[in-house]
Amino acid sequence: MNTPVLYIVIPCYNEQEVLPVTSGMFLEKINSLIAKGRVAPESRVVFVNDGSKDNTWNIIQELANSDEHFEGVCLSRNRGHQNALLGGLMTVKDRCDITISIDCDGQDDINAMDAMVDAYWDGCEVVYGVRSKRDTDTFFKRFTAEGFYKLMNWMGAQVVFNHADYRLMSSRVLNEFANFKEVNIFLRGMVPLVGFKSTSVYYERAERIAGESHYPLKKMLALAFDGITSLSVKPIRLITGFGALISVISFVGVIWAVVEAILGSTVAGWASTTSIVCFMGGIQLLCLGVIGEYIGKIYLETKQRPRYIIEKCTWNRENSQK
Ligand code: UDP
Ligand code: MG
Numbered sequence: 574m575n576t577p578v579l580y581i582v583i584p585c586y587n588e589q590e591v592l593p594v595t596s597g598m599f600l601e602k603i604n605s606l607i608a609k610g611r612v613a614p615e616s617r618v619v620f621v622n623d624g625s626k627d628n629t630w631n632i633i634q635e636l637a638n639s640d641e642h643f644e645g646v647c648l649s650r651n652r653g654h655q656n657a658l659l660g661g662l663m664t665v666k667d668r669c670d671i672t673i674s675i676d677c678d679g680q681d682d683i684n685a686m687d688a689m690v691d692a693y694w695d696g697c698e699v700v701y702g703v704r705s706k707r708d709t710d711t712f713f714k715r716f717t718a719e720g721f722y723k724l725m726n727w728m729g730a731q732v733v734f735n736h737a738d739y740r741l742m743s744s745r746v747l748n749e750f751a752n753f754k755e756v757n758i759f760l761r762g763m764v765p766l767v768g769f770k771s772t773s774v775y776y777e778r779a780e781r782i783a784g785e786s787h788y789p790l791k792k793m794l795a796l797a798f799d800g801i802t803s804l805s806v807k808p809i810r811l812i813t814g815f816g817a818l819i820s821v822i823s824f825v826g827v828i829w830a831v832v833e834a835i836l837g838s839t840v841a842g843w844a845s846t847t848s849i850v851c852f853m854g855g856i857q858l859l860c861l862g863v864i865g866e867y868i869g870k871i872y873l874e875t876k877q878r879p880r881y882i883i884e885k886c887t888w889n890r891e892n893s894q895k
Contacts, residue, residue: 577670577693579603579612581686583677584657585633586623590783592632595679596620596643602683603642611690616669619644620677621661624651637887649882654787655758658738660881666747673741675702679782681739688774689741698746699764699771702739704778717790721797730804731765733773740764756874759800802866809867812860819856823849 581599585592599618606612622630622645633645646664648657658674665672671693675681681702689700710718718735725732738760742750749767765771788796801808826849830842 574694575670576610576613577690578668579606579616579690580665580669580672581616581618582621582658582661582665582672582674583619584621584623584654584661584674585625585629585677586651586654586657586787587625587627587629588677588784589625589628589632591678591781592620592629592636594782595677596632596636598679598683600640600642602686606686606690611687611694612671617642617644617665619646619661619665621645621657622647623654623657624648634887643887645887647884647886649884652881654738655760656881658760659758660883662742662747663751664883664886666744666751669744671741671743672747673739675739676737678784680778680780681737682776682779685739685774685776686741692772692774693741693743696770697741697772698743698769699767700741701733701736701771701773703733703773703775704735704737705775706777710778717793717797721800724797725762725800725804728801728805728807730762730801732762732800733765736761736773739776743769745769754877755803756876756878756880757799757803757870758880759796759803762800762804798866802870806867808863812863815856816860819853823853 581603583599596618603612603616603618607614607616620633620636620643622633630645630647633643633647636643637645646661648660652660662672662674671690673686673689675683685702689702692700722732722734726734742764746764746767746769749769750764753763753766
């Protein structure tokens with residue numbers, strides 16, 4: 574096997590405090606992998622600027638000018654972590670043999686990259702970085718994350734437990750992945766669908782080097798809900814089952830009410846009637862909401878809008894600056 578060209582792809586959104594620190598770590602890692610002959614000298618570290626409002630793109634350009642191993646891709650506006658990552662991967666897939674995606678905040682242990690590249694040499698096309706411990710996360714984050722993985726798998730979406738978006742993918746896998754045309758993307762749930770030989774490497778997740786997480790509770794819940802509804806139709810089936818159950822219970826209730834009326838033992842019954850009406854109203858609204866979520870997704874998918882737009886790259890490409 575030829576020595577593979579590795580591109581490390583790193584989405585960045587408002588990371589001016591973090592980049593100057595972590596960029597050095599990424600450079601060291603790629604240089605050491607090159608020195609050991611595990612990856613080719615043409616390997617690169619590519620930062621994807623996801624429409625940052627701070628100095629991030631300027632820093633990326635300075636890095637690209639300072640060392641040939643740094644490159645940058647700039648999206649035309651903020652499109653969110655998943656789209657930025659996909660944009661980066663699709664832009665570099667024809668320039669390399671393997672990619673490793675990682676966040677730029679230093680939370681994922683870059684030393685796991687050695688084991689990822691080893692696994693590629695052993696024939697794996699996808700290597701998932703899996704957190705072995707979540708000590709640095711709050712109890713709440715651990716609890717919600719665990720619930721989320723369990724729920725996802727129960728809903729029928731294959732998600733690797735404790736794996737986020739730190740993973741190696743070969744360009745062959747990326748070429749197949751390019752055929753996944755959906756607009757709502759949840760990469761960690763979609764990559765396992767591509768297939769090919771895969772494995773996991775384990776690492777400990779650290780604290781963010783600087784700056785703040787872009788995933789507060791509200792966004793985390795939105796991501797979880799998005800992940801479930803883009804990968805599974807089980808919620809709709811559950812609603813159907815639940816609706817059927819409620820209907821049976823209501824049917825029994827109606828018969829009971831009729832019998833009571835015939836026997837002439839009718840009571841005012843105001844409280845029970847009101848509570849049933851309220852309960853049913855609530856359930857119906859909930860069900861409508863879930864169905865509406867799917868209809869909204871269908872609406873967005875039918876438009877087939879681009880998931881990201883590349884404005885410029887630091888290498889020779891149309892509208893490129895470097
Ligand atoms: N990120 C991005 N676009 C966004 C939000 C985040 O490209 O709109 C990047 C961010 O710069 C980081 C990665 O996605 O490299 C993960 O974000 P973060 O560390 O805030 O998430 P957490 O680790 O807390 O889940
Ligand atoms: Mg982070």
